Amino acid sequence: MIHDLADTIKPADVGLKEEAADDDRGLGFFGVNQLNSVARWAKPITCVGIHESDSFTIGIFCFPTSSVIPLHDHPGMTVFSKLLYGSLHVKAYDWVEPPCIVESKGPGGHAPVRLAKLAVDKVLHAPCETSVLYPKHGGNLHCFTAITPCAVLDVLAPPYKEYEGRKCTYYHDYPYSTFCK
Template sequence: MGIEKIVADEKLKEYCELQKETNSRSKRSRRRQKKMSAVQKLYETCKEVFASGGTGVVPPESDIERLKSILDTMTEKDVGLRPNMPYFRKKTDDPVNNITYLQVHECDKFSIGIFCLPPSGAIPLHNHPGMTVFSKLLFGTVHVKSYDWVKDDVPGNTIADSNHLDIKHPKLQLAKVKVNSEFTAPCNTSILYPADGGNMHCFTAVTACAVLDVLGPPYSDPNGRHCTYYLDFPFSSHAVDGVTVPEEETEGHAWLQERDYPEDFRMVGKVYSGPRIVEN
């Protein structure tokens, strides 16, 4: 009986010690979660959402909503930005449209970055081939215009009126306007997809503003995800054989034409100095 009691006491002691250690780990885990920055939460969620992603792969709706819910609550404070920083001041003596880009994280599955736009600063019309893109306005007011390709491509693209066209890239493609509106923070995150949602878009700052972008997967020339810039023309400005659009919808359509990298646009990379991401 004495030996049995000693064994029972030892097991009880081991069980109590195990419970103390488990409770301690649980408390430490809860403390880590409470201390985790919004940027770290964003990074951890992106790792899960885009883990099996690739060109043209759209995450499940539940994952999209999970990532969107984190972005929806974020502001400039979560990434260490202030509206009075030099990034957001327009240089009146510089004819070039300078936009600052802060790279928060990039890997082969996704990228997280911040575009800092001074008043009247603009990111020209460009595409996101094979990507799912989340854009969150952190502060300020921005005008967004976006397009999706019309599914039935233009037969022959025969141009009757070539005024103002870039003769190096003569082909016109028909696109439909998805968004043409101003947004003021706080507002919900916008999402575009590989084939819809406004895959081609441009930003124009009404006031100084910052846009947090998540791309999955990121741009990659070797993998065919090259950023292409476009000129856009009203539908009525060009006559193209074989194309008909109902008169009441002409304002919602436009011709897009590829262009070289805009000479008056400069993306200036700066070091991100907000809360750090701990990679694991």
């Protein structure tokens, strides 16, 4: 039901107008020069909160071109993500079960490494279907990279709550070959 409803949402339905690709951090009409390059690359990702309750949260992430939300998780949560406009690269993983954990053997004191398998590696172009990730599959560990200016409507159920074990953790992805020697 949420999936079907989210598929019908358009930018104007949530008070957004689609950004023009040439208004962003890209080259624009005049290309890169010393005067405009720093300002163009300094644009942040913005998040607009729409609803927050104990059951779910709804928010919209607005991405400038080339901005990234790094690899992170949604423990014990289901997330519906609807690309409202633009193009977005999604790379997502699922944990390998049972857990395959490699302890660090070097003096660097690195955290243990857990094996995950690639679930999604594609570019989404609006309009497209709503993506759904579940607590154990569908790409619960994921990162987003904006190919063009874009906006994503997210519905998280239940919401992050650290004291209930739903804390966002950020990760680094390393090729398996790094650890299989």
